[in-house]
Amino acid sequence: QKLRAGLIPQVTEGRRWLLIDAKKEVLGRLASKLAIVLMGKDKPTYSPNKDEGDICVVINAKHITYTGGWKLKNKVYYWHTGYIGHLKQIKLNHMIERDPTLPLRKAVFRMMPRNRLHRRRMLKLRVFADERHPFDDKPLVPWTMPPRNIRKPRIYVPRSIKLARRKLAEREAAAAAAAAAAAESEGDGGTAKEGVDRPQ
Amino acid sequence: VLELAKGFRGKKVHRIARDRVAKALEHSYRDRRRKKRDFHKLWITRIGAAARLHGLGYSEFMHGLNRQKVELNRQLLANMAILDPDSFKSLADSVSSLPPLKVSLLMPFFLFF
Numbered sequence: 288q289k290l291r292a293g294l295i296p297q298v299t300e301g302r303r304w305l306l307i308d309a310k311k312e313v314l315g316r317l318a319s320k321l322a323i324v325l326m327g328k329d330k331p332t333y334s335p336n337k338d339e340g341d342i343c344v345v346i347n348a349k350h351i352t353y354t355g356g357w358k359l360k361n362k363v364y365y366w367h368t369g370y371i372g373h374l375k376q377i378k379l380n381h382m383i384e385r386d387p388t389l390p391l392r393k394a395v396f397r398m399m400p401r402n403r404l405h406r407r408r409m410l411k412l413r414v415f416a417d418e419r420h421p422f423d424d425k426p427l428v429p430w431t432m433p434p435r436n437i438r439k440p441r442i443y444v445p446r447s448i449k450l451a452r453r454k455l456a457e458r459e460a461a462a463a464a465a466a467a468a469a470a471e472s473e474g475d476g477g478t479a480k481e482g483v484d485r486p487q
Numbered sequence: 488v489l490e491l492a493k494g495f496r497g498k499k500v501h502r503i504a505r506d507r508v509a510k511a512l513e514h515s516y517r518d519r520r521r522k523k524r525d526f527h528k529l530w531i532t533r534i535g536a537a538a539r540l541h542g543l544g545y546s547e548f549m550h551g552l553n554r555q556k557v558e559l560n561r562q563l564l565a566n567m568a569i570l571d572p573d574s575f576k577s578l579a580d581s582v583s584s585l586p587p588l589k590v591s592l593l594m595p596f597f598l599f600f
Binding site for chain 2: 328329330331332333334335
């Protein structure tokens with residue numbers, strides 16, 4: 288696999304060079320943040336007619352995670368060559384074999400607005416499968432994704448088990464309360480246990 | 488009409504120029520209204536980006552400003568974010584130091600019954 292720095296025909300002054308490690312990042316979430324950075328929308332000097340986003344060098348693209356058990360085998364990328372009947376398709380696992388940088392690049396390409404700056408903005412994204420990249424002489428600033436709330440998975444617990452657990456907890460709480468009450472007060476009449484009315 | 492057609496590509500003959508000039512005037516009418524919308528959008532984007540640099544989002548930032556009865560308009564805020572980032576930062580700090588509102592979520596539910 289050749290490492291190509293590629294020609295950057297636009298001005299690189301005033302743009303930061305960002306180094307992004309894609310290891311264990313989810314493809315789509317990383318791609319959406321990359322698109323924002325490439326467009327320059329995270330800067331207060333954003334201007335839709337100017338192409339002033341930062342240059343992103345992404346490494347470790349082959350260690351990107353693809354969520355969902357079906358995607359590696361069943362996600363299909365389609366394209367049409369222009370000749371009739373020639374709708375081509377390729378699955379994600381084959382695409383990764385061919386060129387592991389392609390899924391990320393396509394994702395970012397498709398997340399940016401389709402206008403005259405579309406391709407120019409894509410030129411600022413350089414994706415590399417490994418950790419090696421030919422940009423060692425540039426002032427690369429590492430960039431991390433903003434923190435993300437990962438939802439806890441909802442585990443289905445049958446109702447009977449939930450009720451049983453609650454009863455146990457109630458009993459223990461009552462026992463603890465009774466023990467505490469007995470320790471504090473002596474001979475105080477049986478305290479009425481206030482049970483919380485739970486809707487059945 | 489031909490004077491209005493200055494700068495048009497090739498169509499300086501009266502018959503053709505008439506139509507193109509009519510279209511151009513339509514566009515300018517429409518776009519004078521659109522310009523206001525476009526700039527408003529741009530200012531909002533810029534304010535949002537600047538607020539994110541301070542850990543807030545556009546919505547939180549504007550909400551905080553409204554709570555403090557700061558009525559600066561978005562044009563000013565956007566320019567401030569670019570040219571005078573220190574004052575913008577002080578605004579952002581004033582927003583983040585506001586105590587959070589206690590929103591009572593029970594009221595709307597009672598209204599359903």
